[in-house]
Amino acid sequence: xxxxxxxxxxxxxxxxxxxxxxxxxxxxxxxxxxxxxxxxxxxxxxxxxxxxxxxxxxxxxxxxxxxxxxxxxxxxxxxxxxxxxxxxxxxxxxxxxxxxxxxxxxxxxxxxxxxxxxxxxxxxxxxxxxxxxxxxxxxxxxxxxxxxxxxxxxxxxxxxxxxxxxxxxxxxxxxxxxxxxxxxxxxxxxxxxxxxxxxxxxxxxxxxxxxxxxxxxxxxxxxxxxxxxxxxxxxxxxxxxxxxxxxxxxxxxxxxxxxxxxxxxxxxxxxxxxxxxxxxxxxxxxxxxxxxxxxxxxxxxxxxxxxxxxxxxxxxxxxxxxxxx
Ligand code: SAM
Ligand code: SF4
Numbered sequence: 001x002x003x004x005x006x007x008x009x010x011x012x013x014x015x016x017x018x019x020x021x022x023x024x025x026x027x028x029x030x031x032x033x034x035x036x037x038x039x040x041x042x043x044x045x046x047x048x049x050x051x052x053x054x055x056x057x058x059x060x061x062x063x064x065x066x067x068x069x070x071x072x073x074x075x076x077x078x079x080x081x082x083x084x085x086x087x088x089x090x091x092x093x094x095x096x097x098x099x100x101x102x103x104x105x106x107x108x109x110x111x112x113x114x115x116x117x118x119x120x121x122x123x124x125x126x127x128x129x130x131x132x133x134x135x136x137x138x139x140x141x142x143x144x145x146x147x148x149x150x151x152x153x154x155x156x157x158x159x160x161x162x163x164x165x166x167x168x169x170x171x172x173x174x175x176x177x178x179x180x181x182x183x184x185x186x187x188x189x190x191x192x193x194x195x196x197x198x199x200x201x202x203x204x205x206x207x208x209x210x211x212x213x214x215x216x217x218x219x220x221x222x223x224x225x226x227x228x229x230x231x232x233x234x235x236x237x238x239x240x241x242x243x244x245x246x247x248x249x250x251x252x253x254x255x256x257x258x259x260x261x262x263x264x265x266x267x268x269x270x271x272x273x274x275x276x277x278x279x280x281x282x283x284x285x286x287x288x289x290x291x292x293x294x295x296x297x298x299x300x301x302x303x304x305x306x307x308x309x310x311x312x313x314x315x316x317x318x319x320x321x322x323x324x325x
Pocket of ligand 1: 095116
């Protein structure tokens with residue numbers, strides 16, 4: 001369906017847990033993380049009910065995210081069930097990759113249509129400093145296994161001043177080495193992300209041109225969203241950029257989000273107003289559920305407004321892992 005600004009909304013990102021086996025420094029505090037009580041997390045049945053409702057109003061694409069979605073028990077069966085819903089054309093997963101190798105056969109069997117692995121460095125020491133874990137070799141094994149399956153793989157990297165600026169060309173090289181899309185995602189000023197300085201898209205492109213030569217804008221769409229892709233000579237995959245702040249794409253935004261505790265969020269940067277878990281548990285009908293989603297879509301904010309001080313009081317205050325980045 002369309003929102004009040006005539007944007008076609010056909011994509012939902014669902015966070016299935018606020019828990020995570022990593023502590024990425026720009027996403028989660030290292031100590032004292034307060035997770036939601038299990039009773040506050042949407043059950044798989046509730047998530048499926050939501051998916052059935054939204055498939056009836058034009059949502060065709062689902063992303064499973066978190067927290068770390070692979071730490072949620074039953075996530076492969078959930079994916080399988082969502083894939084069976086008429087009208088749902090794709091179910092993709094965003095993961096830190098730590099458990100990917102282990103779950104890959106089950107994910108393939110469930111009919112997963114795409115995997116995004118978040119990876120900011122190829123250096124084991126930096127990996128530990130960024131994620132708070134020693135998981136690099138497990139993540140790498142997961143990626144190597146995933147690229148051998150029929151599921152398309154994307155690697156998402158956040159360029160950060162002083163953290164990985166010397167590795168950006170090596171990250172892009174993965175798209176030469178493997179048939180994967182490597183995307184550079186701009187750090188957003190949300191939660192702990194505010195403490196880190198991102199590297200502008202143009203600067204990353206300069207680094208890549210110096211190492212690999214000409215970058216030609218790729219034609220066509222290669223996913224659910226706003227990434228802009230480039231082709232590089234002799235690369236198997238493409239290199240993409242998602243720059244929500246410096247190259248705002250709100251005018252073409254096609255998505256809504258459901259948090260792990262059931263809050264429907266029409267925009268990443270605004271706190272959602274309706275808690276569908278509570279509504280479902282208080283006994284609303286499927287028709288009422290659809291109505292609540294349609295109303296939230298209609299009133300989706302025109303733009304994220306990162307940096308607009310005036311709207312600070314209605315903005316999202318939660319950390320990314322609770323929202324489903
Ligand atoms: N745990 C999974 C993972 O890391 O892929 C899924 C959830 S994680 C919140 C989803 C994505 O959000 C990750 O790629 C992470 O790098 C990104 N992210 C977290 N905080 C961010 C921020 N402030 N700005 C931009 N991206 C952020
Ligand atoms: Fe966990 Fe993903 Fe956040 Fe890292 S970015 S702490 S892996 S949810």
